[in-house]
Amino acid sequence: MSPERKIRILIAKPGLDGHDRGAKVIARGFRDAGFEVIYTGLHQTPEQIVAAAIQEDVDGIGLSILSGAHDYIFPEVIKLLKEKGAEDIAVFGGGIIPEEDILALKGSGVKALFVPGTTIEEAVKWVRENIKPRK
Amino acid sequence: MxxxxxxxxxxxxxxxxxxxxxxxxxxxxxxLPRFTTVSDLEIKGLYSPEDIKDLNYSGEVGFPGVYPFTRGVQPSMYRGKLWTMRMFSGLGGPEETNQRFHYLLNHGETGLSVAFHYPTLMGYDSDSPNARGEVGKCGVAIDTLKDMEILFEGIPLDQVTTSMTINPPASILLAMYIVVAEKQGVSKKEIGGTIQNDMLKEFVAQKTFMLPPRPSIRIIVDTIEYCTKEVPRWNTISISGYHIREAGSTAVQELAFTLADGIAYVEAAMERGLDVDDFAPRLSFFFDSHIDFFEEIAKFRAARRIWAKVMRERFMAKKPRSWMLRFHTQTAGCSLTAQQPFNNVVRTAYEALAAVLGGTQSLHTNSLDETYAIPTEEAVTIALRTQQILAEETGVTNTIDPLAGSYFVEALTNQMEEMAWDYIHKIDEMGGMVKAIERGYPQMEIADAAYRYQRQIDANEKVIVGVNKYVTDHPPITIWRMRPEIGERQLKRLREVKETRKNPKVKECLGLIRRASLDGENLMPHIIHAVREYATIQEICDVWREVFGRYTDPGYF
Missing domain, CATH: 1.20.5 (Single alpha-helices involved in coiled-coils or other helix-helix interfaces)
Structure with missing residues (x-):
């Protein structure tokens, strides 16, 4: 019996936003929790993020946005995943997302949004419970 | 002693x-088993004369306005002139931001500070595909001189100083500012202000980068060389620790990496053949004021002392002005919480007090809603009033450097200086800051510190009120939101400028910038010509991206 494959997560920094403290902390936290983590680095377009996710065969994409561009970027990534037939890759995110935007983003297919005050453990727990290694 | x-x-x-x-x-x-600062520096329960028994007052502390400036850079400090109250502002388009500038000046602000939106910061125009979703959100959208004219409408540039937080395109925004002043009839010899223009900390922390480190430094030295001769009241660079700290560094790392960046700029300008005493008086600094009160005060005092020694002993500067570390401070955005946001007013007030007791030359106080968005008018007014209360009610400006001679503050100042020197020597051994950055050294040191701090918060070893202790629900606050028509107006104006300007002339100017980029001639005069003809920021930056290549994030974590 082969051991279950590790959960693979792409942590991505979309747009021009340079605030990467949170993304890097969560990438390291996920790695310490035993996930395989790929970090895109900064300034990625939605197209680049989706291409990286498919190429790296990840189970989930975590987008970190603190610039206010969330209303454009999350739906765009989800749309592109659908176009590539990769909608089974779960999209979640974190950053500065005003409360009234969260509902709309979840409606567009974002699985979870982690706002300030989230601990690393809470995010790890959510991933373990909600993202399974795809085949 | x-x-x-x-x-x-x-x-x-x-x-x-x-x-x-x-x-x-x-x-x-x-x-508690350990009492530590926010940077995890262990603090003793009591300090006494023993802790500063070797302190040489005359050599290491001295008097304000006198080397090594531990007690301040001006002989009279705030009894002579208060710090400049400079609120970092930029929202939507130039119209909205101009209105905010007037509002703040009318409410007692004493200097301007421009926050640009992300596309401008990164050298893109509002109509670039890279600007999708970002126009006017994190600051003001500026594409051409036209926008800068609107931004400063009704603001006489010979009567106010302006700080611009701008890095890869800093030379372009400075050029635009010079031309706006010129159109007001104000000569570039008279204007005063600051461009951030500090690319090294961009690679390390703030991450608005465009070109690789070496060409980035070349353009910075062009601005230093040009301003030294032509714009004598301009601070050519604001060597910044703020973003290093916000990225999660400790206080000592902020201090050490900032001064190491400063050393790299001085070396680069001297390599160009500039006399250190010609340009050093116009180098300025920018620090964070975090929540750990005494650690911050000690940091500011140590910064002045280290820089004075660096300039006098290492670079042999002769003028006292070259030895002075003058700095702007911003209270710590990263110390504010989205939870119970009104508590942020209190945090900011303590941080502002630390900055003033540390002898800052200018100050931005964050607004209570800045963990969510650009501040509302109401929130920014409270933040400005916080400074005014500090300046005019509390009495802390009555005497200079009131904490000098405190066993604790002097011992902590010494300790921070020693710890910073260790880092600076280590970076020297690596061959200087550019090489250290290429190896990822400061980036990883900061990432380690940020991760350690988050773990301490998660484990409740460090308390943040409203986040991991005294947690309660709070009703949402009203936040500023950008109206979509502002973005449309910006695109329309950019289109009109491109249609009505003299396009062959713009092309010619861009050609001259390309030539100067390649042959090493100072770029500034060419940039000024280009912006006067309404060349866009992206048009100029595209030339550089083509000539010098792009820097991409190595993604250390």
């Missing part, structure tokens, strides 16, 4: 205190 027999007596008395304390602690122990 003390006579030998005095110290003996102190030691005897201290021994008694330690004995008494041990007895007491065996029954009622202290609240």
């Amino acid at each position: 003390f006579k030998e027999d005095q110290l003996k007596k102190v030691q005897q008395e201290k021994k008694k205190w330690v004995d008494d304390l041990s007895k007491m602690l065996s029954e009622t122990p202290e609240r």
Whole structure:
């Protein structure tokens, strides 16, 4: 019996936003929790993020946005995943997302949004419970 | 500092205190196993003359306005002139931001500070595909001189100084500012202000980068060289620790990496053949004021002392002005919480007090809603009033450097200086800051510190009120939101400028920038010509991206 494959997560920094403290902390936290983590680095377009996710065969994409561009970027990534037939890759995110935007983003297919005050453990727990290694 | 027999007596008395304390602690122990600063520096329960027994007052502390400036850069400090109250502002388009500038000046602000939106910061125009979703959100959208004219409408540039937080395209925004002043009839010899223009900390922390480190430094030295001759009241660079700290560094790392960046710029300008005493007086600094009160005050005092020594001993500068570390401070955005946002007013007030007791030359106080968005008018007014109350009610400006001579503050200042020197020497051994950055050294040091801090918060070892202690629900606050028509207006104006300007002339100017980029001629005069013809920021940056290549994030974590 082969051991279950590790959960693979792409942590991505979309747009021009340079605030990467949170993304890097969560990438390291996920790695310490035993996930395989790929970090895109900064300034990625939605197209680049989706291409990286498919190429790296990840189970989930975590987008970190603190610039206010969330209303454009999350739906765009989800749309592109659908176009590539990769909608089974779960999209979640974190950053500065005003409360009234969260509902709309979840409606567009974002699985979870982690706002300030989230601990690393809470995010790890959510991933373990909600993202399974795809085949 | 003390006579030998005095110290003996102190030691005897201290021994008694330690004995008494041990007895007491065996029954009622202290609240915590370790008492530490926000940077995890361990602090003792008591400091006494013993902790500063080797301190040489004249050589290491001295008087304000006198080397090594530990007590401040001006002889009269705030009794002569208060710090400049400079609120970092930029929202939507130039119209909205101009309105905010007037509002703040009318409410007692004493200097301007421009926050640009992300596309401008990164050298893209509002109509670029890279700008999708970002126009006017994190600051003001500026594409051409036209926008800058609107931004400063009704603001006489000979009567106010302006700081611009801008890095890869800093030379372009400075050029636009010079031309706007010129159109107001104000000569570039008279204007005063600052461009951030500090690319090294961009690679390390703020991450608005465009070109690789070496060409980035070349353009910075072009601006230093040009301003030294042509714009004598301009601070050519604001060597910044703020973003290093916000990215999660400790106070000592902020101090050390900032000064190491400064050393790299001085070396680069001297390599160009500039005389250190011609340009050094116009180097300025920018620090964070975080929540750990005494650690910050010690940091500011140590910064002045280290820089004075660096300039005088290492670079042999002769003018006292070259030895002075003048700095702007911003209270710590990263110390604010989205939870219970009104608590942020209190945090900001303490941080502002630390900056003032540390001898800052100018100050931005964050607004209570800045963990969510650009501040509303109401929130920014409270933040400005926080400074005014500090300046005019609390009495802390009555005397200079009031914490000097405190056993604790002097000992902590010494300790921070020593720890910073260790880092600076280590970076010197690596071959300087550019090489250290290419190896990822400061980036990883900061990432380690940020991760350690988050773990401490998660484990409740560090308390943040409203986040991991005293947690309650709070009703949402009203936040500023950008109206979509502002973005449309910006695109329309950019289109009109491109249609009505003299396009062959723009092409010619861009050609000259390309030539100067390749042959090493100073770029500034060419940039000024280009922006006068309404060349866009992206058009100029595209030339550089093509000539010098792009820097991409190595993604260290």
